[in-house]
Amino acid sequence: MNKSLLNYTLRIADNNLILGHRLSEWCGHGPILEQDIALTNIALDLVGQARNYFQLAAEIKGGGATEDDFAYLRDVYDFQNVLLTEQPNGHFGETITRQFFFDVFNYYFTQALTKSTNSQLAAIAEKSLKEITYHLRFSSEWMIRLGDGTEESHAKMQQAVDDLWMFTGEAFQADALDLEMVENGVGVKLEEIKPYFDQKVTDILDQATLSLPEGNWMQKGGKQGKHSEHLGFILAELQFLQRAYPGAKW
Amino acid sequence: MSNVKWPLFEVFIRSKLAHVHAGSLHAADLDMAMTNARDVYTRRNEGVSIWVIPSDQIFAWNFDGETILAERVYEHPQITRKSEEQKEAEQWEVFFRTKQGLSHKHVGSISMNTASKVIAEAIQIYGDSLKITNVWVVPSAKINASDPAESESFYDPAEDKLFRHATFYDLPDEVKHM
Numbered sequence: 001m002n003k004s005l006l007n008y009t010l011r012i013a014d015n016n017l018i019l020g021h022r023l024s025e026w027c028g029h030g031p032i033l034e035q036d037i038a039l040t041n042i043a044l045d046l047v048g049q050a051r052n053y054f055q056l057a058a059e060i061k062g063g064g065a066t067e068d069d070f071a072y073l074r075d076v077y078d079f080q081n082v083l084l085t086e087q088p089n090g091h092f093g094e095t096i097t098r099q100f101f102f103d104v105f106n107y108y109f110t111q112a113l114t115k116s117t118n119s120q121l122a123a124i125a126e127k128s129l130k131e132i133t134y135h136l137r138f139s140s141e142w143m144i145r146l147g148d149g150t151e152e153s154h155a156k157m158q159q160a161v162d163d164l165w166m167f168t169g170e171a172f173q174a175d176a177l178d179l180e181m182v183e184n185g186v187g188v189k190l191e192e193i194k195p196y197f198d199q200k201v202t203d204i205l206d207q208a209t210l211s212l213p214e215g216n217w218m219q220k221g222g223k224q225g226k227h228s229e230h231l232g233f234i235l236a237e238l239q240f241l242q243r244a245y246p247g248a249k250w
Numbered sequence: 251m252s253n254v255k256w257p258l259f260e261v262f263i264r265s266k267l268a269h270v271h272a273g274s275l276h277a278a279d280l281d282m283a284m285t286n287a288r289d290v291y292t293r294r295n296e297g298v299s300i301w302v303i304p305s306d307q308i309f310a311w312n313f314d315g316e317t318i319l320a321e322r323v324y325e326h327p328q329i330t331r332k333s334e335e336q337k338e339a340e341q342w343e344v345f346f347r348t349k350q351g352l353s354h355k356h357v358g359s360i361s362m363n364t365a366s367k368v369i370a371e372a373i374q375i376y377g378d379s380l381k382i383t384n385v386w387v388v389p390s391a392k393i394n395a396s397d398p399a400e401s402e403s404f405y406d407p408a409e410d411k412l413f414r415h416a417t418f419y420d421l422p423d424e425v426k427h428m
Contacts, residue, residue: 032256034275038289138285145278 006060007080008181009121010070011223012113013053014081017071018231019102020046021238022089031092038138039095045131052124059120072242076231083222084167086230090160093146093153097160100139104200105171107136108193117185140204147208154209161205162213169218172197177223255327259283260308261291262301262345262356269301271345271353271386280304280394287396300396306331307392309365311373311385318373320365320387339363340389344372347384354386 023043030036054067084102089095110132113125146153172190174182181187205212221227241248256276261283262269272291277283283302292300305324312319322331341361345354357376362368368387376382 032276034277034286034290038286041289134288141281141285145282 001061004177004180005118005186006057007177008187009053009057009060011080011177013050013057013070014079015085015102015106016046016050016053017238018079018081018234019085019099020044020050021234022085022087023095023099025089026095035092042099042135042138045135049124049128049131052127056120056124068242072239076227076235077225079227079231079235080223080225081231082167082170083219083228084164084170086222086228086234087164087167088230091156093156094160094164096139096142096146097157097164099135100143100204101164101168101201103132103136103139104197104204105168105193107132108196108200109171109188112188112193116187121186143204143210144208147205147210157208158210161210165213166217166219169216170220170222173218173220173223175223257326257328258305258324259287260303260305260323261287262303262354263291264299264301264356269299269345269356271355274305284394284396299398302394302396303388303392308386308388309369311369318366318370320369323386337363340391342368342387343390343393344368344376345386345388346372346376346380346382347386348381350383354384359390360387 020043023039023046026036026039026043028036030039050071051067054070057070058065058067084098087098089098107129110125110129114122114129116122116125143157147157148154149157172194174190178187178190182189201212256278258274258276259280260274261272263272264270275283275286275290277286280302284300287300287302304326306322306326306329308323309320310323312321325331339361340363341359342365343356343359345356347354357372357380360368360371360375362371365387369385372385372387373382
């Protein structure tokens, strides 16, 4: 079993699962019906993508492993999602800001992944890119409207950007696994997509009349299984049924 | 909930030959309406092209027994429009509803200078071959169509998401239009 390939795939799957779960928490609580539908629709897209990556991971692991094993039977320290995805929803503007930062990264990352020498990863990326293109449009439009909105919405968005910016660096910090996967042509060269990320963020924030905070210290640890206090609570909800009734079926 | 008063937009989707009315949604502006139409109305792969029209631009048939009148189907929460404006002739798109409970369907275009004249003309042209219970007309210039270049990101994803379909519900035979 190719452990590196497995972990690289799980990182992508975990990002989608955890962020998808966060968005699903909005179900029934959206500020207006159409946005409730939009957020939960995006949640479905992300969970669907997570399934594709988890199924591939199950294949790589072998031994009868299934997508459910990864989603429901691993604990916090085995998850490799970036910290950004597990941050709380907060108010609508905070959810949008978190989504926007993730979408910009996800768009360029997935686009690059379509060129992976691993044809299965490339295929999943190709399929996912269509949805991610839409997600980026959705979150960008909202950043602009809320940022360049009323005094109140602008203030709330600026606070959200100030709070979440420190979680955007992690995805671009290449660790040993990232470097190994780039070596064999499977992985994405993070330093190559970073300029596109920076440009897009600048473009949209300019239109939104928002600014980035000073300083460039970034949070990290998620990719190595060192998570914030939030992930434990997320998994408690996500995994409860499978843990309480192992092997449950209906 | 919120006190937000967003304008209403009507959404029409074409899956095969003609655009059919799918429903309406509230959005802050047209761009947002175009984006949201994808989430609200094409989750289950219902079409290849979307038309989004501000509801207050649509005129409906109002027959008082003598003359055919046109009235707007909706009033914008902030903008007051005049009841019917006389102007230069322009192209209008015509939608018919053939039976109560069904949706308005696009049938074609007619050039006239007022909504009521378009409606009258439409009924004259099509009224023999189609049974019409209601007519909607809107200036073609007010129709916003989805960008064909975006079709992929808008519609393809729904194709393989069978879990979004109500596949386990059996409809009784009497329900013909679902």
